[in-house]
Amino acid sequence: MSTAGRILAFGLQNQLRNRWIVGYGLLFALLTDALFRFGGSGPRVVVSLLNVVLLVIPLVSVVFGTLHLSNSREFIELLLAQPVSRGALYVGLYFGLALPLAAAFALGVAVPVLLHGGAGSAGLVTLLLSGCVLTFVFTSLAFVAGVHFDDRARGLGMALMVWFAATVLYDGLVLLLATLFADWPLEMPMLAASLLNPVDLARVLMLLSVDAAALMGYTGAVFEKFFGTGAGLALAGGALLTWTAVPFLLGLRGFARKDF
């Protein structure tokens, strides 16, 4: 097994015994189950879950990511004093956290959906995929913040700011712009804005795939209008993949150059 693989295996072993990760998965399971019990059909449950996914996954990922990195600081130093390259260690640490987080979410949602016979619901696969991608994106952002700031409080603060900007602040700004410039053609600026926000991209992706883009959110409607469903899906998906790769590489670069 490669060095990164060994570190990953130890990370998985460590996280699977972590009560918080298990609790996080159970939370999704309870919520999904409850949504089914309160009279929801499959597709409606998926759309209800969407809003939770868009808020909770980025928040949990940034908080977990920064805290995990700062709590592991001494052990990371010990590992770096072994014949281990920084790149391999970073890859192992990252996936050792992002994979259990993504798995807890995916299993937490998928198991009750299967039990309630909602497996064929439109958008379920997209929901699971978007949730996993958001986990990866925000774990990456957390690692960037954690690598950059040695002080735990500042790292966590920075990561929370990113979460706040991408969820609450962004929606407010888009709404404000849309009202202020209601008489202007806003499609292009809105499109650009949504490409800059992974949470909004996930929402667009989700709504395009359940064919409800116009129902929720300004940018979703713009995407549909401009690109049609197919091309819109491809663009949003591509942008989201870029969002996964770029922070990961930034964090890797920072980690490789860091003084511990």
Place this chain on the structure above:
Amino acid sequence: MTTAALEVKGLRKTFGRLVALRGIDLSVAPGRVTAVVGPNAAGKSTLIKCVLGLVRPDAGRLTVLGQPVGRDPGYRHAVGYMPQTPRFPDNLTGREVLDLLADLRQDDADDDELLRRFHLDEQVLDKPVRTLSGGTRQKLNAVVALRHRSPLLVLDEPTASLDPMASGVLKDAIRAAAESGATVLLTSHVMAEVEELADDIVYLVEGSVRFHGTLDSLRLKTGEKKVERAIASLMREAA
């Protein structure tokens, strides 16, 4: 000429405006125990972290047993490190930590003797690390550093937070490693410990080496018999 266990040339490091190391030259002969001492913020940690590759120097070269310290982590097969404050992943057991590190190093491990002398039996090693006391974790930390018989041991305040018996076991193990040819680089604030363990002393002040020599030459230079007094006299000199 034999290869030095550790060779440092023109090592400089600044953190922002703080100059941590201002051009250090140091050559540590194999098989010797060298204590790095100095007041707080003298650059001891930075020097050690440069040897481990944790801190990237601004200028200068380091070699460990002739292998350059740089991007290639291979030289660290020769290095055993004992940090000052160990923290291991909460949910793993001591045994799993030892196995992980052995697995990463792929070097021969021979730990039974030290584990036995530290009274780290299966019952202790199968508990999650978070339930162990600070002293027990420190013992585990010592085993991690020493069990691979690395030719260069870097020990940061090794006996801090150990009880007198465990501290004695560790000191014996350090001396035994040195006698079988390992080079030891250690930091300590306990001068009695330095006196007991070290052959040589490196005295750092404000990022420069003020003194490097044997304990006897330190005594001769300062006219003090006790190492503690000798170091104090060096400090006064520097002030």
